Amino acid sequence: MGWRSQLSTSLKEGLSPVVDLVYPPRCPLCGTALASQSGLCSECWSEIEVPGEPACESCQRPMGSAAASKSTCCFACAKEPPIHDGIIAASLYNDASRKLILALKHGGKISLAPLLADLIASRMPPETDNIPLLVPVPLHRWRLWSRGFNQAALLASELAKRGKGELLVDGLVRSKRTPSLGGLGIKERSDALSGAIAAQSGARPVIKGRHVILVDDVLTSGATSNACAKALMDAGAASVRVACFARVADGGISA
Template sequence: MAWAGLQTALQLIYPPRCLTCGGMVESDFGLCGPCWRDTPFIGGLICDLCGTPLPGVDDGVAVHCDDCMTTERPWQQGRAALLYRDAGRRLVLSLKHGDRHDVVRPAAKWMAQAVRPLLREDTLIAPVPLHWSRMARRRFNQSALLATALARETGRKTCPDLLLRTTRTRSLEGLTRDARFAMLTGSIRAHPQHGASIEGRSVLLVDDVMTSGATLAAAAEACHASRAREVCVIALARVANQP
């Protein structure tokens, strides 16, 4: 009773606010009606490899988008919770550059809903790693925060340092798809202490945004090099054109 009373008092002093616009909402970690409508959640027919929404009706048959038909993906299946535009883009940027860690909890719930069909009993959840120098500057890896919350949401194990970024690469912004893949090839490997954890396991890789898929591809190849049974991927947001 005392805890319930404290929660009520805190809500009176600090009422729940919308994650996007700051307006009043009924519960913590929520979106108001207008922001919910403006958040581009992905649903319906999607690409089975990257989660991009596609025109048509989902009849249970796996289909692939143009990008995934022309670019080899070193993973089995992939999903994304949001499109990287409008409120979806603002949420990702607020987490990545605005220290808005309150975005992590609802984001993990959205990602869990999207990726649940891909989970196995032995799925090990791991984030795409940051290079140590970038980690020192940013102070946190947003993908690791998402991976930890997603593991908690789905009841699966997680290993935040399963992979290492061994090469510091320049920003990928503005680079072509081919340049992104060329720069990231071989830049990620399994942590020497955790390589045995990958062998024979199903691994789910987590990233905040998927653009070309080059970073996830480098991470997936590192998992395969350590003999993962299968690799799947999940991103909070996918850069894609509307269907």
């Protein structure tokens, strides 16, 4: 740890009592008093559903034991294999994870990013020799200006702080403004994203030959992650995995 990190840690520790006095720690989901500013209460922790086994090895969608005994991939992935090399999901999309995502993305509670990143990091395998690039799913510039931040970039930055990879925050660009994908079918989602996402020209030399982890807050149908993975592979990425906080099991819900 460098002296800047040590100084930052010391300042945070020194100011914690003051922050706790002015802003008493509360669970971000239910408002229950907590001992510290990070985390959830025990009851809300129990509502976060972590992906279990058996699950599809490609998309981490839960599978019944009978289906898993016949194949390691779900029907959707067997029919149309995803472009990426697998999904790392911290949780399955339910009421609890949805509230956290909406609070971060639309409620402006960016202080939740470290918590969500901690949960994603806990599901990621230890990286050894090949340090991956952490590339966030991009927002169109108009949406970025209106929201003020890219939640995927916040998560990617927090993952980099946790030693999960090298941050490349502007690796991808969304050049075409796309409509909300909620309620659209698979083909309509794919058509809406056609030509919308590409690798930044200046980032291509950095991406070429690297293993990439694409970071997002929630994964629904996989249309956006596939568009991003294709752009990264076109730029020469050796592989692309997707890391997200919540994975929608049926692909039919949008945050």
